[in-house]
Structures are given as C-alpha cells and as structure tokens.
Amino acid sequence: MNKPVWLSERVQWIGAFDPDMRSFDVILKTPNGTTYNAYLVRGSEGVAVIDTVKAECADQFFARLEAVCTYAEITTIVLNHLEPDHTGALPELMRRAPQARLYISQSAQLMLKALLNRRDLDFTAVSTGDNVSLGDRNLRFLHTPYLHWPDTQCTYLEEECILFSGDVFGCHFCDERLFNDKVGDFRFAFEYYYARIMRPFREHVMKALTLIDPLPINMIAPTHGPILRDQPTRYLQRYRELSGQRLHKELNAGEKTLIIFYISAYGSTTRMAQAIRDGAEQVAGVRVSLYDMEGGDADLFIDLVEDADGILIGSPTINGDAAKPLWDLLSAFSMVNVRGKLAGAFGSYGWSGEAVQMLEGRMRGLKMRVPLDGVRVKLIPSAEELELCVQHGRTVGEHLTGSNAPRVIDMADLLASRQPEVESNATLTRE
Amino acid sequence: MSKYNITFADIGATVSVPRGTRIVEVAEKVGASIPFGCKENDCGECLVEVLQGVDNLSTPSALEIELLKQKFAKPGCRLACQAMVQGDVTLKPA
Numbered sequence: 001m002n003k004p005v006w007l008s009e010r011v012q013w014i015g016a017f018d019p020d021m022r023s024f025d026v027i028l029k030t031p032n033g034t035t036y037n038a039y040l041v042r043g044s045e046g047v048a049v050i051d052t053v054k055a056e057c058a059d060q061f062f063a064r065l066e067a068v069c070t071y072a073e074i075t076t077i078v079l080n081h082l083e084p085d086h087t088g089a090l091p092e093l094m095r096r097a098p099q100a101r102l103y104i105s106q107s108a109q110l111m112l113k114a115l116l117n118r119r120d121l122d123f124t125a126v127s128t129g130d131n132v133s134l135g136d137r138n139l140r141f142l143h144t145p146y147l148h149w150p151d152t153q154c155t156y157l158e159e160e161c162i163l164f165s166g167d168v169f170g171c172h173f174c175d176e177r178l179f180n181d182k183v184g185d186f187r188f189a190f191e192y193y194y195a196r197i198m199r200p201f202r203e204h205v206m207k208a209l210t211l212i213d214p215l216p217i218n219m220i221a222p223t224h225g226p227i228l229r230d231q232p233t234r235y236l237q238r239y240r241e242l243s244g245q246r247l248h249k250e251l252n253a254g255e256k257t258l259i260i261f262y263i264s265a266y267g268s269t270t271r272m273a274q275a276i277r278d279g280a281e282q283v284a285g286v287r288v289s290l291y292d293m294e295g296g297d298a299d300l301f302i303d304l305v306e307d308a309d310g311i312l313i314g315s316p317t318i319n320g321d322a323a324k325p326l327w328d329l330l331s332a333f334s335m336v337n338v339r340g341k342l343a344g345a346f347g348s349y350g351w352s353g354e355a356v357q358m359l360e361g362r363m364r365g366l367k368m369r370v371p372l373d374g375v376r377v378k379l380i381p382s383a384e385e386l387e388l389c390v391q392h393g394r395t396v397g398e399h400l401t402g403s404n405a406p407r408v409i410d411m412a413d414l415l416a417s418r419q420p421e422v423e424s425n426a427t428l429t430r431e
Numbered sequence: 432m433s434k435y436n437i438t439f440a441d442i443g444a445t446v447s448v449p450r451g452t453r454i455v456e457v458a459e460k461v462g463a464s465i466p467f468g469c470k471e472n473d474c475g476e477c478l479v480e481v482l483q484g485v486d487n488l489s490t491p492s493a494l495e496i497e498l499l500k501q502k503f504a505k506p507g508c509r510l511a512c513q514a515m516v517q518g519d520v521t522l523k524p525a
Binding site for chain 2: 414
C-alpha cells in the first residue's frame with residue numbers, strides 16, 4: 001500500500017491515485033478517476049521533490065515520500081504548476097522540510113502568494129536557461145507558460161533525459177500500473193485532456209514544443225495519468241498534430257473567412273443574414289458561410305470557429321434575450337482561442353431588441369473585437385433596411401481584409417452610440 | 432477640456448479623447464484587437480506597444496512597472512488599463 005514507484009534508480013514517483021474522482025475542474029469528466037503525479041529525484045548532493053498532490057491525497061504522497069527519503073534530505077522543491085491539485089500538500093511539505101528551497105516560474109510569483117497567503121515566503125523564480133544542481137543530477141527549467149495557466153513550466157532532468165512536464169502531456173486516467181506500456185488504453189483520456197485543457201492555448205503548445213524538441217527524451221513524466229516511457233516522442237508528435245491546422249486549408253492565400261451563425265423565428269433574421277453575406281462577398285478576398293443554428297449544435301462548429309477570421313451572430317430578440325442556441329454556441333467558444341477575431345451581431349426584433357447588444361457584449365467579453373455596431377431591424381426588413389444590411393456586410397468584409405478607410409472618431413460619439421436606445425428599451429421593459 | 436488623438440494602428444482608427452482617458456476605455460469600444468483581462472493591473476493581458484508618443488502617456492505606477500517586468504515587456508510597452516492619455520499616441524497590441 002502506498003509504495004513509491006521507480007522510474008529509474010534515482011527517480012521515484014511519489015504521487016497519489018484518485019480512482020473515484022468523476023469530474024475535474026468543472027469542465028472535464030473523469031470516468032476512471034485521475035492520478036496526481038509527484039516525483040523525487042536524488043542527486044549526490046541533494047534531493048528534489050517535483051510537484052505535490054491535492055490536499056485530500058496528501059497522506060499517500062507523504063507515505064511514498066517517507067519510503068524513499070527523510071525530510072531533512074530535501075534540498076529542493078520544484079513547482080511546475082501551482083493549481084491546487086498539485087500544491088495541496090505544499091504547505092505541509094514546507095513545514096516538514098523548512099530548509100528546502102522553492103523553485104517556481106517567474107509568472108508564478110504573485111500566484112504563489114495568493115495561494116499560500118503567506119508574507120514570509122522565500123523562493124527562487126526561474127526561467128529557461130536556469131538550472132539547479134543536486135550534485136550528479138541537474139534540473140534544467142523550461143519557460144512554457146499558458147499550458148494551461150500562466151505559471152506553467154517544465155523541468156528537465158539532464159542526466160536521465162526525463163521531462164517533468166506538469167499538466168502538458170498529461171491526462172485523467174487512473175491505473176496503478178502507471179507506465180504507458182502497462183496501463184489500459186488511455187488514448188481517449190489523452191485526446192480529451194488536450195481538447196478541454198490545452199486546445200485554447202495551442203499557440204503556446206507550439207512554442208513549448210519548440211523548446212522541448214531539441215532535448216533528447218527518454219521519458220515524459222506529467223502531473224496526471226500515465227508516465228510516458230514507451231516511445232515518448234510519439235506524444236510530442238501527437239501534440240504537434242493536435243495544435244496544428246485542424247481543417248485542411250482550402251482557401252487561397254490571404255483569403256479571409258467570415259462565418260455567419262443565425263437563427264430566425266419568422267425569416268426576418270434569415271433575410272438579414274443573407275443580405276449581410278451578399279455585402280461581405282462583394283469584398284475581394286472574403287469567403288462567407290451561413291449556418292442556421294436551428295440545423296446544428298454548437299460542438300459541430302468549433303473547428304470552424306477556431307479557424308475563422310470573423311464571426312457574426314444573428315438573433316431575434318425573444319423575451320428580451322438572444323435565442324438559446326446562440327448562447328449555447330457562444331458558451332462553446334471558450335473551447336478554442338477566439339481572442340482578437342472580428343465579431344459582430346445583428347437581428348430582427350419586435351419590441352425592444354436587446355439581443356444584438358447582449359451578443360456583442362458577450363463576444364467582447366470573450367476578447368473578440370467588435371468594431372461596428374450591429375444592424376437591428378424592427379420586425380420585417382424593408383428593401384431599404386436590407387440594403388443597409390448589404391452595406392453593413394461590405395463594411396464587415398472591409399474590416400476583415402483591412403481595406404476599410406482609416407476612421408477618425410470622437411470619443412463622445414463612441415460613448416453615445418446606442419446609449420439612448422438602451423435607456424428607452426429599459427423603460428419599455430418596465431411598462 | 433483639452434482633447435488628444437489616440438490611434439489604434441491595428442485597425443486604422445483614430446479617436447479623439449479627453450485628457451486623462453485610459454486606453455482601455457476607448458480600445459474596447461472602438462473594437463481594437465487589444466486583449467483585456469482584469470483591467471486592474473493584475474493580469475497583464477492588455478499589454479500594448481506604443482509606436483509614437485510614449486511620453487504622452489501618464490507615468491507608470493510602481494505596480495504597473497512591477498507587472499511590466501513580470502511580463503518581460505519591452506521598453507515602450509504599457510498596460511492599456513493603466514496608461515492615461517496626455518497627448519497624441521499611436522499604439523498596437525504588444
């Protein structure tokens with residue numbers, strides 16, 4: 001019970017098994033639990049503990065640790081990632097081994113203070129190129145931020161070519177056999193973990209791979225799931241594939257894609273969507289696609305959303321709100337990186353018409369850029385209003401291609417836009 | 432009140448703003464592609480590179496300087512949530 005596992009003569013797994021956990025971080029299902037992987041590295045002149053475990057599993061961690069070293073021997077504690085499932089046992093470890101020096105990434109400094117709520121903290125902040133010596137074993141740090149928090153880093157054991165990777169290359173899969181050549185089929189867990197945890201940060205994954213690629217790798221030792229000792233570079237390759245272009249690029253060079261998602265009760269928002277498409281297509285180098293969300297679920301579109309340059313969402317206003325399928329769509333956007341994409345909303349309404357601004361607000365909240373006020377039409381669009389939609393589509397297309405004329409705007413106009421309407425709507429709703 | 436021009440080079444928009452306006456207030460409204468997080472000098476997401484007129488922004492506070500250091504920001508970079516306009520500036524996301 002609670003025995004450590006040897007990765008090599010000098011490296012032991014001292015983590016914890018959590019087979020009964022069924023959901024993780026709210027966003028992941030964990031149908032067979034998870035592991036919290038912590039490691040111990042013994043050098044001729046020091047012992048390092050790399051990461052810890054969730055507080056509730058601390059007993060397992062300390063039992064395994066005590067089986068391979070005494071607290072007085074620990075010279076070094078490395079934290080690759082500060083999330084509580086890896087730092088839960090840290091305060092108690094620091095109490096038992098007060099002489100150990102703490103090594104964290106530069107970006108982890110403020111987080112550590114907020115996590116431990118201690119003022120007297122002493123630690124060393126490290127980045128790529130820094131290392132710590134344990135005598136005949138040396139740990140080298142790699143600055144690999146945003147995988148999946150700003151603080152994340154990887155630690156490389158030079159003499160044994162083991163990469164302690166933190167959450168990256170991990171997965172939620174609890175199997176006491178622990179090594180990838182021994183455990184059950186965990187491919188699903190590996191892919192799912194990437195999709196839900198790493199995918200929004202795929203650009204950072206690529207940067208990290210660039211740092212990792214030149215290193216000879218015998219073993220990847222992540223903080224969750226199997227230790228990857230059989231063909232470890234396959235997992236690096238898989239991450240490279242997953243972080244690359246998801247859809248085959250069919251566009252001509254420089255062409256921009258605009259996706260219009262909409263839903264319509266009586267066809268008015270549909271006609272607006274079509275008119276906006278017609279306008280945007282008049283701009284050279286813009287390719288537009290229309291999707292009626294009545295015919296699709298949010299998850300279907302996530303690859304397209306990730307790849308799109310611009311996204312417009314059209315919704316009627318129903319009971320003072322945008323329609324649910326569009327909120328569902330927007331709630332799926334955080335599965336990918338939509339930051340900085342051009343965005344906008346439009347829609348027909350019968351009474352007060354709040355949907356457009358609510359959708360714009362949500363998309364701004366997702367750090368998309370919304371440079372234009374969306375078109376709103378009361379009930380059935382007239383020929384003039386449809387022409388307005390065409391013009392609006394053209395302007396959106398010009399913004400996408402960067403062919404729009406430079407604008408000079410007064411702050412007062414910017415602040416005034418839509419404000420009176422909001423007030424009158426509020427009055428109307430109260431009546 | 433004196434007004435100054437703040438130009439968002441990434442989207443080709445110039446906005447005339449009253450002295451003392453924070454970049455964040457206008458960038459989001461005009462749809463510039465500057466990402467925002469907390470808007471209170473904590474996350475450092477809204478880093479901008481000032482292409483012209485860096486001296487026309489308010490002097491950075493000790494807290495902003497600390498965060499800029501942590502973000503490994505290059506000289507001429509500021510946080511859009513902290514810097515206030517005191518003259519004409521041109522900027523883009525860092």
